[in-house]
Amino acid sequence: MGFKHIGKDVQYRPDVLERVTGEAIFIDDIKLPGMLYAQILRPKYAHAKILSIDTVEAEKMPGVYKVITGKGWEKHYGDCIKDMMPMVVDKVRHIGDALAAVVADTEKHARDALKKIRVEYEPFPVCTDAMEAIKENAYLIHENSDEYFHVSPLYEPIPKTNIAVHYRIKKGDAVKGFKEADVVVEREFNFPLMSSAAIEVHGAIALFRMDDTIEIWTSNVGAFAVREEVANLFDLPISDVRVHMPYIGGCFGYKSDPSLGPLIAYIASFVPGHPIKLRVSRQEDFTSTFLGRGIRTKMKIGAKKDGTFTAMEAKLYLSTGAYADTGSNVLIVATQSAGGVYEFSNADVTGYSVYTNTPPVGALRAYGHPEIQFALERLVDIVARELDMSPTDVRKKNFLSVGKSNVVGETMKKSDGDLYKCIDNVERAIFSKERPEEDENYYYGRGIAGLIKSPKAPTFAAKGCHIKFNVDGSVSVNMSGADVGQGLFVLVRQITAEALKMPLEKVRVYNEIDTQFSPWEWQTVGSMFTFQGGNAIIKAANKAIEMLKKNAALVLHRDVNVLEYDGNYVYDRSYPDVKVLVSRICRGYIMKDGTTIGDVVQVSSDFRLPGAQNPDPETGMGRTGVSYTMGVQGCELRIEKKTGKVIIDNFATSIDIGRVINPSNARGQVVGGVVMSIGETLMEEIKFDKNGKLINANLLQYKLPTIYDMPGKQTIEFVETHDEIGPFGARGIGEHPMVGVAPAILNAIYDAIGYDFYEIPVTPDKIKAVIGGDTEAR
Amino acid sequence: MKNITLMLNGKKETIYFEEGDTLLYVLRDRIGLMGTKFGCGYGACGACTVVINGEAVRSCKVLFKTLEGADILTIEGLTEGKKLHPIQQAFVDANAVQCGFCTPGIVMELYALFSKEPDASDDRIKEVLSKHLCRCTGYESIFTAAKLVQKTESYSKQDKKDFERAAKLAREYIKE
Ligand code: FES
Ligand code: FES
Numbered sequence: 001m002g003f004k005h006i007g008k009d010v011q012y013r014p015d016v017l018e019r020v021t022g023e024a025i026f027i028d029d030i031k032l033p034g035m036l037y038a039q040i041l042r043p044k045y046a047h048a049k050i051l052s053i054d055t056v057e058a059e060k061m062p063g064v065y066k067v068i069t070g071k072g073w074e075k076h077y078g079d080c081i082k083d084m085m086p087m088v089v090d091k092v093r094h095i096g097d098a099l100a101a102v103v104a105d106t107e108k109h110a111r112d113a114l115k116k117i118r119v120e121y122e123p124f125p126v127c128t129d130a131m132e133a134i135k136e137n138a139y140l141i142h143e144n145s146d147e148y149f150h151v152s153p154l155y156e157p158i159p160k161t162n163i164a165v166h167y168r169i170k171k172g173d174a175v176k177g178f179k180e181a182d183v184v185v186e187r188e189f190n191f192p193l194m195s196s197a198a199i200e201v202h203g204a205i206a207l208f209r210m211d212d213t214i215e216i217w218t219s220n221v222g223a224f225a226v227r228e229e230v231a232n233l234f235d236l237p238i239s240d241v242r243v244h245m246p247y248i249g250g251c252f253g254y255k256s257d258p259s260l261g262p263l264i265a266y267i268a269s270f271v272p273g274h275p276i277k278l279r280v281s282r283q284e285d286f287t288s289t290f291l292g293r294g295i296r297t298k299m300k301i302g303a304k305k306d307g308t309f310t311a312m313e314a315k316l317y318l319s320t321g322a323y324a325d326t327g328s329n330v331l332i333v334a335t336q337s338a339g340g341v342y343e344f345s346n347a348d349v350t351g352y353s354v355y356t357n358t359p360p361v362g363a364l365r366a367y368g369h370p371e372i373q374f375a376l377e378r379l380v381d382i383v384a385r386e387l388d389m390s391p392t393d394v395r396k397k398n399f400l401s402v403g404k405s406n407v408v409g410e411t412m413k414k415s416d417g418d419l420y421k422c423i424d425n426v427e428r429a430i431f432s433k434e435r436p437e438e439d440e441n442y443y444y445g446r447g448i449a450g451l452i453k454s455p456k457a458p459t460f461a462a463k464g465c466h467i468k469f470n471v472d473g474s475v476s477v478n479m480s481g482a483d484v485g486q487g488l489f490v491l492v493r494q495i496t497a498e499a500l501k502m503p504l505e506k507v508r509v510y511n512e513i514d515t516q517f518s519p520w521e522w523q524t525v526g527s528m529f530t531f532q533g534g535n536a537i538i539k540a541a542n543k544a545i546e547m548l549k550k551n552a553a554l555v556l557h558r559d560v561n562v563l564e565y566d567g568n569y570v571y572d573r574s575y576p577d578v579k580v581l582v583s584r585i586c587r588g589y590i591m592k593d594g595t596t597i598g599d600v601v602q603v604s605s606d607f608r609l610p611g612a613q614n615p616d617p618e619t620g621m622g623r624t625g626v627s628y629t630m631g632v633q634g635c636e637l638r639i640e641k642k643t644g645k646v647i648i649d650n651f652a653t654s655i656d657i658g659r660v661i662n663p664s665n666a667r668g669q670v671v672g673g674v675v676m677s678i679g680e681t682l683m684e685e686i687k688f689d690k691n692g693k694l695i696n697a698n699l700l701q702y703k704l705p706t707i708y709d710m711p712g713k714q715t716i717e718f719v720e721t722h723d724e725i726g727p728f729g730a731r732g733i734g735e736h737p738m739v740g741v742a743p744a745i746l747n748a749i750y751d752a753i754g755y756d757f758y759e760i761p762v763t764p765d766k767i768k769a770v771i772g773g774d775t776e777a778r
Numbered sequence: 779m780k781n782i783t784l785m786l787n788g789k790k791e792t793i794y795f796e797e798g799d800t801l802l803y804v805l806r807d808r809i810g811l812m813g814t815k816f817g818c819g820y821g822a823c824g825a826c827t828v829v830i831n832g833e834a835v836r837s838c839k840v841l842f843k844t845l846e847g848a849d850i851l852t853i854e855g856l857t858e859g860k861k862l863h864p865i866q867q868a869f870v871d872a873n874a875v876q877c878g879f880c881t882p883g884i885v886m887e888l889y890a891l892f893s894k895e896p897d898a899s900d901d902r903i904k905e906v907l908s909k910h911l912c913r914c915t916g917y918e919s920i921f922t923a924a925k926l927v928q929k930t931e932s933y934s935k936q937d938k939k940d941f942e943r944a945a946k947l948a949r950e951y952i953k954e
Contacts, residue, residue, distance in 0.1 A: 017862075020870055022852075028806075031810070248877065250913050485875075668919060699822035700820070704911050
């Protein structure tokens with residue numbers, strides 16, 4: 001297929017000039033007339049009953065308009081589990097909860113007044129780990145979790161325990177499968193809590209108007225989700241809430257946190273007529289928005305002598321945090337992904353989402369997938385060792401491919417990807433030369449891991465697209481996908497231009513999302529935009545072309561079926577001279593006497609994952625993924641003997657993404673994702689003290705990777721097995737590069753020093769403890 | 779409120795502020811220059827970097843009251859009309875901008891570096907970039923952009939002279 005714009009490096013993203021000059025408007029750049037500032041009081045304890053909150057002194061402070069608490073509020077909110085409130089009422093459950101707020105003329109005045117609020121607490125025992133919170137005698141974090149609204153039985157808790165959600169997948173007969181195995185290996189793994197930590201912190205502004213409508217500006221990537229949540233909270237028609245989404249300074253999942261919208265709206269409801277702005281501090285960005293990951297896994301694999309896997313059993317424990325609405329989805333996704341890129345005819349996987357006294361867990365780039373595939377891909381290496389097979393051979397023996405079925409029982413299609421091509425690419429990049437022998441300064445190692453990901457979202461999640469033809473034949477496209485830096489706007493431009501056979505310059509893409517004008521979409525998460533958004537564009541473009549042809553038929557006196565469209569003209573296929581300019585018919589056609597015929601060409605469309613279903617309540621299986629993307633990652637690394645530092649010389653990624661729409665941006669996603677994941681593998685971890693305080697909630701102690709942590713080189717090869725449904729055969733790539741990094745590195749570390757790590761981050765200290773013979777830090 | 783006079787993006791300005799204001803706060807909240815970004819407030823991320831008297835500085839760590847007579851350049855001062863500064867152009871060409879939140883700070887950092895050391899070594903470039911956090915790009919494209927700047931003839935020779943001339947003029951202007 002010859003494309004004009006697809007697969008080409010269109011580096012000039014429509015938004016790049018604004019971003020590179022500092023002109024782009026992010027949430028904190030918005031100032032509105034009459035705007036006031038809110039600051040939030042966070043509790044002293046991570047788990048306590050609130051006995052009293054005294055705000056009298058705070059109210060007298062300079063500049064203060066209002067001091068607000070949750071007192072008297074009754075309504076809970078949440079998408080799948082309604083266990084949250086805009087502000088806490090009688091109990092705090094984690095150190096970042098919203099206890100009280102001050103609204104003042106400046107941020108500083110609001111902060112000063114916070115210090116005058118007096119709170120009396122009755123502290124309760126604190127529990128920050130699922131393994132503790134799940135114990136029978138554990139202190140309950142939500143006493144009556146069964147009384148909350150749950151969207152379906154899948155989200156029901158076990159009453160009088162801290163278990164918010166439990167989900168089991170049973171495929172085949174695992175007991176029998178293990179009996180057939182020649183080798184059975186079992187290990188425990190830990191993927192700790194971490195933060196998306198975008199460089200832009202969260203922020204929001206809310207305005208309660210006199211007519212009871214609410215207007216919100218937010219850094220949240222789900223403008224429509226915020227709108228629904230806030231409307232429900234205040235019993236308003238959804239149409240009375242209007243949400244704006246400006247430019248977003250990086251998302252990585254946590255900017256889908258639903259809590260800031262309800263919080264700022266609640267605060268603003270006490271000060272109608274004033275826009276109220278809340279920009280959280282970097283510390284609050286850690287303590288009071290989503291964290292990610294936090295899953296412990298116990299996994300067991302059985303295999304025959306020839307390497308064929310016979311069964312897999314896994315138990316997953318998510319420390320879901322103080323509220324389980326979003327974390328429970330992370331847990332469900334992780335459970336569904338337990339089989340990774342391999343076929344297991346027999347599997348028994350159970351996941352528990354457990355309330356803990358930490359900030360709630362939510363989406364973090366590829367959520368659910370890296371956690372479990374970290375365990376799986378490490379264990380597969382250990383199985384290979386037991387069988388005396390090479391790690392690549394065991395993998396090839398069990399890879400999913402056309403006709404095989406994954407853990408939830410979905411049969412793989414050709415377009416889900418070609419793992420054999422991917423592993424070939426990675427083998428060529430990483431394993432084609434001999435591994436260097438240990439020398440005076442370094443140990444050398446190489447490792448590999450498979451990866452699989454599907455978009456995970458409610459079955460109804462869709463993307464919308466509005467296309468409007470202008471009278472000069474240019475088009476305006478409105479959608480609601482957030483460009484958080486991944487290059488979404490240029491992708492919209494490329495796909496629209498391709499579908500409408502136009503030059504890129506004639507396509508103008510939106511750069512602000514406004515629920516009053518933008519078409520509905522669920523949220524920009526799950527690497528779904530290319531697939532769903534791209535298809536929504538093509539559907540809209542086709543509708544527009546149909547309309548143009550109908551208009552042309554009236555003008556040219558031809559049957560619609562004989563007409564063709566080429567971007568400039570609609571013409572008769574057999575007599576190309578019989579034609580009319582698109583610009584003459586896109587607002588209808590004006591005849592000599594002024595009479596106008598035909599329709600104005602502005603169209604609307606949408607696209608969702610076709611046929612996605614909820615899992616079967618009995619077996620936990622079903623069409624829950626629908627569209628898969630698979631790949632392989634691997635690396636060559638060195639470990640410095642003196643320091644224990646891991647130096648990655650080459651990191652290879654090969655993923656089958658159907659079709660590459662924009663090579664430079666696709667590479668950018670992988671390069672950035674791999675480095676982000678190197679961060680979680682080697683340095684990042686949210687740490688708590690025994691009272692549930694985050695002890696490293698700042699960018700000095702919570703180390704993000706710097707330029708010194710980037711691999712010596714990244715080898716990236718995309719495989720392009722045409723996707724029958726994807727737009728021009730394409731699927732997304734935003735999150736996938738995160739999935740195989742940690743196991744590939746830890747497998748390589750084993751290769752280098754012969755030591756198995758089961759937990760990340762693997763810091764230099766931990767390695768030194770191993771190679772230096774000191775066992776303490778293990 | 780107090781005031782001081784300084785050079786801001788090539789213009790002499792008298793600016794009002796309050797005692798504890800940081801430069802970042804004055805830029806963003808008092809005079810509305812929003813291109814300089816807040817990422818942490820304590821010198822860890824580099825998003826707030828501006829150039830003061832030729833040096834790249836974290837504006838969140840500088841008290842405004844110390845800046846009497848200083849020559850300050852922010853991202854807004856880099857473009858001339860519609861013409862991107864060569865460093866910005868290199869970022870566009872290398873596709874080194876993803877969300878763009880770290881970009882103004884990094885561009886200013888490189889501006890200060892290349893003004894003094896147009897031929898800075900790779901190690902030196904990495905050293906200054908290591909003071910900046912970017913969560914999106916994985917740094918590869920940013921490093922490429924920096925190298926691209928060095929290859930841009932117009933930048934390495936002429937711009938350095940421009941910068942020195944401007945800085946000298948500024949100092950004289952403020953003295954008088
Ligand atoms: S905001 Fe100044 S260094 Fe982060
Ligand atoms: S481009 Fe997003 S933080 Fe650097």
